Amino acid sequence: MLTFDRYEMPATLPEALALWADAPEGARLVAGATDILPWAREGRAGDVDLPLGIDLSRVAELQGHERHGSRVRLGANTVWQDFLDDAQLARWLPVMPHCAVWFADDQIRQQATLAGNLVNASPAADGTPPVLALNGELELCRWAGDHILCRTMRVEDFVTGPGATRLAPGELVNSVTLDCADGYGASFQKVGQRRSLVISVACVAALVKLDETGTRFADVRLALGGVGPVPERLRDIEDRLKGEPVDTRLIEDAAAATAARVASRSRVDYRRRVVPGFVCAALEEAAERARVAQRKEALHA
Amino acid sequence: MPEMTLDMRVNGRKVTRRADPGQRLLDFLRDELNLTGTKEGCGAGECGTCSVFVDGKLVKSCLMPAAKAQGADIQTVEGLARPGELDVLQKAFHKTGASQCGYCIPGMVMAATSLLREAPEASLDEIKERMGGNICRCTGYTKIIEAVALARDVVTGRASPAVLEPEGVGESYIGHNVRRLDAPSKVTGRLKYAGDMVMPGMLHMAVLRSPHAHAEIVSIDTSEAEAVEGVACVITSADVPGKDGFGVFVHDQPVMARGKVRHVGEAVAAVAAEDVATARRALAKIRVEYRELPGLFDPEDALRPGAPVIHDYAPDNVVKHIPIRKGDVDKGFAEADLILEDEFSTQQVEHAYLEPEAGLAYVDADDVVTVISPSQNITHHRHMLSEIIARPINKVRFIMSPVGGGFGGKEDMIYQGMLALAAMKTDRPVRLVFTREESIIASAKRHPSRVKYRMGLTKDGRITAIRFEMLSDGGAYGMSSEGVMRKAAILSCGPYEIENLQVDTTAVYTNNTPSGAFRTFGGMQAQFATESMMDIAAERLGLDPFEIRRRNMMRAGSLTHTQQRLTSASIDRVLEAAEQASRWEPGAPTMRGPMRGDLGGPGTRAPCTLGARFETPKDSKERVA
Numbered sequence: 035m036l037t038f039d040r041y042e043m044p045a046t047l048p049e050a051l052a053l054w055a056d057a058p059e060g061a062r063l064v065a066g067a068t069d070i071l072p073w074a075r076e077g078r079a080g081d082v083d084l085p086l087g088i089d090l091s092r093v094a095e096l097q098g099h100e101r102h103g104s105r106v107r108l109g110a111n112t113v114w115q116d117f118l119d120d121a122q123l124a125r126w127l128p129v130m131p132h133c134a135v136w137f138a139d140d141q142i143r144q145q146a147t148l149a150g151n152l153v154n155a156s157p158a159a160d161g162t163p164p165v166l167a168l169n170g171e172l173e174l175c176r177w178a179g180d181h182i183l184c185r186t187m188r189v190e191d192f193v194t195g196p197g198a199t200r201l202a203p204g205e206l207v208n209s210v211t212l213d214c215a216d217g218y219g220a221s222f223q224k225v226g227q228r229r230s231l232v233i234s235v236a237c238v239a240a241l242v243k244l245d246e247t248g249t250r251f252a253d254v255r256l257a258l259g260g261v262g263p264v265p266e267r268l269r270d271i272e273d274r275l276k277g278e279p280v281d282t283r284l285i286e287d288a289a290a291a292t293a294a295r296v297a298s299r300s301r302v303d304y305r306r307r308v309v310p311g312f313v314c315a316a317l318e319e320a321a322e323r324a325r326v327a328q329r330k331e332a333l334h335a
Numbered sequence: 336m337p338e339m340t341l342d343m344r345v346n347g348r349k350v351t352r353r354a355d356p357g358q359r360l361l362d363f364l365r366d367e368l369n370l371t372g373t374k375e376g377c378g379a380g381e382c383g384t385c386s387v388f389v390d391g392k393l394v395k396s397c398l399m400p401a402a403k404a405q406g407a408d409i410q411t412v413e414g415l416a417r418p419g420e421l422d423v424l425q426k427a428f429h430k431t432g433a434s435q436c437g438y439c440i441p442g443m444v445m446a447a448t449s450l451l452r453e454a455p456e457a458s459l460d461e462i463k464e465r466m467g468g469n470i471c472r473c474t475g476y477t478k479i480i481e482a483v484a485l486a487r488d489v490v491t492g493r494a495s496p497a498v499l500e501p502e503g504v505g506e507s508y509i510g511h512n513v514r515r516l517d518a519p520s521k522v523t524g525r526l527k528y529a530g531d532m533v534m535p536g537m538l539h540m541a542v543l544r545s546p547h548a549h550a551e552i553v554s555i556d557t558s559e560a561e562a563v564e565g566v567a568c569v570i571t572s573a574d575v576p577g578k579d580g581f582g583v584f585v586h587d588q589p590v591m592a593r594g595k596v597r598h599v600g601e602a603v604a605a606v607a608a609e610d611v612a613t614a615r616r617a618l619a620k621i622r623v624e625y626r627e628l629p630g631l632f633d634p635e636d637a638l639r640p641g642a643p644v645i646h647d648y649a650p651d652n653v654v655k656h657i658p659i660r661k662g663d664v665d666k667g668f669a670e671a672d673l674i675l676e677d678e679f680s681t682q683q684v685e686h687a688y689l690e691p692e693a694g695l696a697y698v699d700a701d702d703v704v705t706v707i708s709p710s711q712n713i714t715h716h717r718h719m720l721s722e723i724i725a726r727p728i729n730k731v732r733f734i735m736s737p738v739g740g741g742f743g744g745k746e747d748m749i750y751q752g753m754l755a756l757a758a759m760k761t762d763r764p765v766r767l768v769f770t771r772e773e774s775i776i777a778s779a780k781r782h783p784s785r786v787k788y789r790m791g792l793t794k795d796g797r798i799t800a801i802r803f804e805m806l807s808d809g810g811a812y813g814m815s816s817e818g819v820m821r822k823a824a825i826l827s828c829g830p831y832e833i834e835n836l837q838v839d840t841t842a843v844y845t846n847n848t849p850s851g852a853f854r855t856f857g858g859m860q861a862q863f864a865t866e867s868m869m870d871i872a873a874e875r876l877g878l879d880p881f882e883i884r885r886r887n888m889m890r891a892g893s894l895t896h897t898q899q900r901l902t903s904a905s906i907d908r909v910l911e912a913a914e915q916a917s918r919w920e921p922g923a924p925t926m927r928g929p930m931r932g933d934l935g936g937p938g939t940r941a942p943c944t945l946g947a948r949f950e951t952p953k954d955s956k957e958r959v960a
Binding site for chain 2: 035036037038039040041043064066067068071072075076077081087089091092115118131132135136138139140141142144145228229230231
C-alpha cells in the first residue's frame with residue numbers, strides 16, 4: 035500500500051523543479067505511476083509512506099513533441115500509447131510502434147511514459163533498446179535557485195546498471211530526443227511467459243535502411259535488452275552488416291556472435307539460444323519492412 | 336493523509352469530494368463513490384478488473400493516483416447503460432455465456448468497449464491483442480472473444496441486432512444456447528461480492544502473517560497495536576472461546592496460529608480498525624517472538640525416521656494413506672511381456688481466482704454470529720465455527736456471497752473464524768479483503784505429487800498389472816488432502832480395466848503452503864502419470880496410442896479399480912471424438928515425426944505474436960505502422 039503525506043501536482047516545470055529541489059528525503063517523482071504503485075506491495079517494498087509525491091503529469095513543458103531536422107524531441111510525458119496512436123510519431127520512429135505493442139498492455143500504455151521506463155533502468159526495460167538504436171539523448175533539468183539548469187546525456191551513458199542511472203539529486207528528465215528514422219524498416223522481438231503484461235526474458239530492437247537498389251544494408255541499428263545488467267547497442271554487428279548485401283547467411287552468421295552478449299544472472303543457456311534467433315528474425319523483418327517502405331515510396335514518387 | 340478537493344465528472348454526473356489525492360482512483364471510485372462494479376483483482380495492473388475510462392482512455396484504476404483524474408471525465412461499468420438496460424456488448428456477453436464467476440467481467444466489458452471504440456473492425460487476432468490486459472480464470476476466453484466478435488458484427492452492421500436476442504429452446508433446454516440468469520448482474524457490475532459489501536460502522540481487518548515456515552511462538556505482545564488510534568481490537572488464538580480447529584477432513588488448523596506457526600503466511604494475529612491503512616499500520620506494532628524450528632520442505636523428508644514432527648497428533652507426518660488392492664499384482668507382472676517403470680512429478684499450482692478472499696462478519700441483534708463470504712462449503716463452515724466460538728448452531732449463520740472464482744480454493748475456512756472473533760469482540764461489522772499477495776501466500780494449492788509407476792503389458796498391449804504409488808505434499812495443514820488422496824487413488828489407473836493393481840496414495844505434512852482442493856481433486860496428477868505411461872507403452876509396443884487405449888478401456892460390465900461393476904461406460908465415444916477432432920493420423924508413435932499429417936491446419940493455434948492491429952485496414956484512421 036502506497037501512501038503520501040503530501041501529493042503535489044505542479045503545472046509548470048519551474049514549480050516542479052522547485053518542489054523537487056526542496057523535497058524531503060524519500061520524496062518521489064511520479065510520472066505514469068504504473069511502476070511505483072506495484073512497487074509498494076508485499077514482496078517488494080511492502081507498505082510505503084512517502085513524505086511527498088510530485089506528480090509530473092500536468093507539467094505543461096513535459097507535454098507533446100516536436101521535430102528539429104533529423105531529430106525528434108519527445109516531452110517526458112509522452113506515453114507509450116502515443117507511438118501507436120500518433121501516425122506522425124510512428125512514421126518518424128518506425129521501431130516504436132512495434133516495441134509499444136509488446137509493452138505492458140493497451141491500458142497501461144495510456145499512462146506509462148517512455149521517460150519513466152528509461153529512468154527505472156530495468157535490465158529488461160522494453161523501451162531502452164529501441165531508444166539506444168535511435169541514439170537517444172535525455173535532457174536533465176534541475177532548479178538552480180532562480181533558474182532552470184539543463185544538461186543532455188546519451189541514454190547509453192545514463193543507464194549504469196539495474197535500476198541505476200546518472201540522474202543527479204534534484205534532476206528530472208525533461209525530454210527524450212531520438213533520431214528520426216523515416217524510411218527505415220523496423221522490428222521488435224520479445225519473449226516472455228505470455229504476450230501482454232510480461233517482462234522480457236530477452237528483447238531485440240532493429241532498424242534497417244536499404245540502399246537505393248533495395249539489396250544492400252545502407253544503415254543498421256541493433257540493440258539488445260533483458261540479457262545483461264544494462265541493455266546494449268550491438269555496434270560491431272551493425273558495422274559488419276553496413277554496405278553488405280542483405281543475405282540470409284550473412285545475417286545468420288552475424289547473429290550467431292550475439293549469443294556471447296548474454297550476461298544475465300539466470301537462464302543463460304536459454305537466452306544464448308534465443309538471442310541469435312531473435313537478432314536474425316529482427317534483421318530479416320526490418321529489412322523486409324524497409325523493402326516495403328521503399329516500394330511504397332517509389333509508388334508515391 | 337493529505338486532502339484535496341477532487342472534481343470529476345463520473346458517469347455524466349459532477350462529483351466533488353475532499354479526499355486523499357494520493358489514493359488510487361480505484362479506491363476513490365469504490366470507497367468514496369461506492370461504484371463497486373470496478374473491482375480489485377491484483378492491485379498491480381496485471382488483471383484488468385479495475386479498468387475505467389479517464390477522458391475516453393481506458394486505464395487501470397489501481398495504477399492511477401486519484402489526483403491524476405482531477406477534472407477528468409470518468410466512465411465506469413455502471414455508466415455504460417441506463418439502469419435496467421444492457422448495451423450491445425453487455426447483451427453479447429449475456430448471449431454467449433461469457434460471464435461465469437463474473438469477477439473479471441466488468442473489466443472485460445470495459446476493455447471490449449474500448450476496443451470497439453478504437454477499432455470497430457478488429458479481427459479476432461486484434462480482439463485478443465487488445466483484450467490482453469484483462470485476465471479471466473473461468474472461461475478460457477473463448478466465450479468472451481465470441482461475445483466481442485458478436486458485438487462487433489452488430490455495431491458494424493454485419494449482423495442484425497436480433498442475434499443478441501435469446502434463442503428459443505423449444506421442447507428442451509439441452510442442445511440450446513440458454514442464457515445465464517445471473518449474467519445481467521455481472522455484465523453491469525451490479526452484483527456485490529463480499530469485498531463490495533459495506534455496513535454502517537464497519538471495521539476493516541488486516542492480518543499479521545508468519546514470516547517463518549516452522550517456528551514456536553514464544554510470545555505475542557499486541558499492546559502497542561491496541562493503543563493505535565482507530566484500532567478497535569486485536570485478536571490472536573487466545574480469543575478463541577471454544578474448541579479451536581478447522582479443516583475439511585481433520586480439524587488440525589487453528590483460526591490463528593496457536594503455539595507455533597507451520598507455514599510462511601499463516602495467520603498469527605489480526606487487527607480490526609476504522610480503515611485498512613490504520614489496520615495495516617497497527618500490524619507493524621504487534622511484537623511476536625519466534626523460536627525457529629527445523630522445517631520440512633520435501634515430502635520424502637517428512638517420511639524419514641527422525642523427521643521433525645509438524646502436528647503432534649500425526650508423529651509420522653502422514654495426513655492420509657489410501658491403499659487400493661485388486662487381483663494379484665505379482666501374478667499380473669509375471670504374465671507381462673513388457674514391464675515399464677517410470678516416475679512422474681507435478682508441481683504446486685495456485686487457483687488465482689480473480690476475486691481474492693473477502694468476507695464480512697457481524698453479530699446481529701439476536702446474537703447470531705453471521706459471516707458473509709464466498710465460502711465453497713458454508714454448511715460445514717457453520718458447524719465448525721459453532722464449535723470454535725462455543726455457540727449453538729442456531730447462533731451461527733453463514734451467508735454465501737457470489738464466488739468470484741473458487742476452483743476448490745475457497746473450501747477452507749482460513750479467514751471466516753477471524754472475522755467472527757473480531758465481530759464478537761467489537762460488536763461491529765468487520766470486513767476483510769485479502770490482497771492478491773495474501774491470497775497466494777495463505778490459500779491452499781494443488782498438491783505437488785510424485786508418482787512411481789510400474790506397468791506390465793502383453794505384446795498386444797493389454798495391461799496385466801499396475802503398481803501406482805503417489806506421494807503428495809500436503810503442506811502444513813490437512814485441508815482437503817484426505818479427499819484428494821482418495822480421488823487420486825480411485826482415478827489412479829485411468830478409465831482402463833486393470834485386473835491386478837496395487838495403488839497407494841499418501842499425503843504428508845510439510846512446512847510448505849497447505850495443499851487443498853483444486854479442480855480434478857487429485858485426478859490430474861494421477862492422469863498425467865497414467866496417460867504418459869499409455870503413450871510410452873504404445874511407443875514401446877509399436878501400437879497406435881488410440882488403439883492401446885481401446886484395448887484396455889472400461890466397458891459396460893467392467894470392474895473398476897475399486898471393484899464397482901459398471902453398467903455403462905463412455906470412454907469409447909470420448910476416444911472416437913478426440914480422434915476425429917484432432918484429425919488423428921493412425922500409426923504407432925515411432926512411425927510418426929515431423930512429417931505427420933495431423934500437425935498444423937485448421938484448429939491448430941499459431942504461435943503467439945502481437946501486431947495484429949498493424950494488419951487490419953482501418954478506413955477512418957491512418958494506420959501507424
